[in-house]
Amino acid sequence: MDITYTAEECAFRDEVRRFLRSRLPADIASKVREGKRITREDYVRWQSILAEQGWFAVHWPKQYGGTGWTPIQRHIFDEEYAAAHAPYLVPFGVSMVGPVIIKFGTEEQKQRYLPRILSQEDWWCQGYSEPGAGSDLASVKTRAVRDGDHYIVNGQKTWTTLGQYANMMFCLARTDPAAKQQEGISFLLIDMNTPGVTVRPIITLDGAHEVNEVFLDDVRVPVENRVGDEGKGWTCAKFLLTYERTGIAGVGHAKQALAHLKDVAQRQTANGRPLSEDPVFRARIAEVEVDLMALEMTNLRVISAAQNGGVPGAESSMLKVRGTEIRQAISDLLRRAVGPYALPFLPEALEGGWDGAPVGPAHAAPLSAQYFNRRKLSIYGGSNEIQKNIIAKMILGL
Amino acid sequence: MDFSLNDEQRMLDETVSRVIREQYGFEQRRGFAGEPGGFSAANWSLFAELGLLAIPFAEENGGFGGGGAEVMIVQRAFGRGLVLEPYLAAVVLAGGLVERLGSPEQRERLLSPLLAGKSRLALAWGEPEGRYDHRTVTTRAERDGDGYRLSGHKAVVLHGDSADRLLVTARTAGGPADRDGLSVFVVDPAQPGVGVRGYATIDGLRAAEVRLDGVHVGADARLGPEGGAADALDAVMAAGCAALCAEAVGAMEAACELTLDYLKTRRQFGAPIGRFQALQHRMVDMRIALEQAHSMAILAACSLNLPAAERDRRIAAAKVVIGNSGRFVAEQAIQLHGGMGMTDEAMVSHLAKRLVLIDHHLGDADFHLGRFAASGDDDLRTDKLVPASRFSHSLRGSGR
Known part of the structure; x- marks a missing residue:
């Protein structure tokens, strides 16, 4: 039993971190950090940089332009990716249809579509x-x-x-x-x-x-x-739903959001002191943080099993349920952290390049909208109730 | 990163699991509970013969040099069987403290009989006003000739009424909550001035209130430096919490298994009640809680050799998750068993009581959440929860 990363994995983490630090465009990272809307051009520009590095199709086999990384390396990449405020990786080509074409497509389909996913020609x-x-x-x-x-x-x-x-x-x-x-x-x-x-x-x-x-x-x-x-389309659809699900917990995103929450709590004031020193709010942050630690360890158990050749099945459903609950809990605390300044809503303030005067602290501007946006997490990708049905059937045999 | 057991650990798991399965049935357990001390002397001897009592001790002290992972394996199996014997109290807590603080002579004198199953120790750390804080100690130890005179009230001493030696925390200096000035003394409960009032606990174990009224002990009764026991106490409490986490995981597993079985066999409205989605989702929530708890028990077991601040941060987090998920599983297990879950006859009610009350041993979820929240504002690094290789040698489960 050993819950540490190997020296090679730590070196890999450093390499990923260095790459993100030097190549992730600063204007895109600040949009993500400030909760601003990402444009099509932002996505394409950044994903092209990833592709040029050979790190876009993270989980494809090497022969098709993938990285050949292990599940643990992919997990490390996900964590560093989120921590660097890189934008949401649009999954529909690279993570969804790509693997389906690799698995079920004809040679012609592979040759036609896979390179165009890597080159960002197709969205x-x-x-x-x-x-x-x-x-x-x-x-x-x-x-x-x-x-x-x-x-x-x-x-x-x-x-x-x-x-x-x-x-x-x-x-x-x-x-x-x-x-x-x-x-x-x-x-x-x-x-x-x-x-x-x-x-x-x-x-x-x-x-x-x-x-x-x-x-x-x-x-x-x-x-x-x-x-x-x-x-036989349902076979493809099902494959897609079970493919590469170890990242589904969203641990990297959750950690980044929690770090942001702590930062916001330090900048907000309550009773003449930083909100981060308020015992009630501090306890609320601690509650979500310990839950996130448990999720991370559970995710690592699943990833480690995948590393040893196991195929994560309904465990992914547990990760999805807990991961989305925790991310929603953090977005709830972020909104609550800014108190009355959760109320003003200036849609234009969420666009990159807007240089108007914010109402209240700038960090408050996107938080309510984000909270409502994150309600989708427990609905999409198979609602959390559907995930529980899957667990009941596949794991519990009910 | 490897969550699998090595060959020795697997053998240990098989051995202890078999003992619990074959010799610790729920009906047998009722018999054990009726014996003096509230557990089976024969089982205790058996555990000694199997070497279970020697697992966490260093080889120089007659042990096997096991670490957090080995104790986790034992305690998880014990949790499944709701084991009554004082493994936590005597081996992990009191034995652990002797090993950390005792001189070679004291270790020989106290640990040899403990490991052989011939002596039972208990750790009297709690006090009526101290709640869960082991550093809040008002019991005094005053110099008396070449020894000490102890006075005070130690509260809810786990298995304190069956121990032949008590390890008592007392203050040789400082105010009630000071870190310095804490000392540990070995006390014979039979000696004049010691009052032990034993009682049953609602989770099926035994505990005692211990009153010390000017009890004289020699200088050789003091374990470790005068006033300098705090670090060792912190470490032993951490090890105790990790052991409780593992036990809770075993009890949660058993509660989940029994409940799932009940859902599949109990019929109402012409169908097994496990067909009903409302109950399925409760059962799924129990299972998710169990997995989160299991993850944190592993984290706790693998964190005992870290620097104290990081160790205690992780232990606190683990105890919070265990406390919350244990209570959740307990409440749901009773609910899904319906009236049967309310009966003394059903094992699930005993599992539920132990799970809820584990939270009252060595600090509950609120206590540990407070400790966790106070554990520093350092920013959350991506590699923070499972740190990099600088800890790898000490984090391996097998080493002490």
């Missing part, structure tokens, strides 16, 4: 959820009807994150309406510039344009854009 979005298919994803109704060398696709997708920037979408569509629910679904790659694709923004409760509706009206999709066999 992918996810066409999974529909108005009638949320937690019950297998009930998707979007239809793909064969017409010679094409499918004619009709339907509506929703909650399409950053779909406004995407030129490609991977999509679950029903190719056999007569089959049982999880059969008859196919995994299609759709060019967003095809006639019949319409993207409409959904503004969320924090005022952000992060998600969209995507309407598909008689969209012609070449048959060669299907990944895997016809009717």
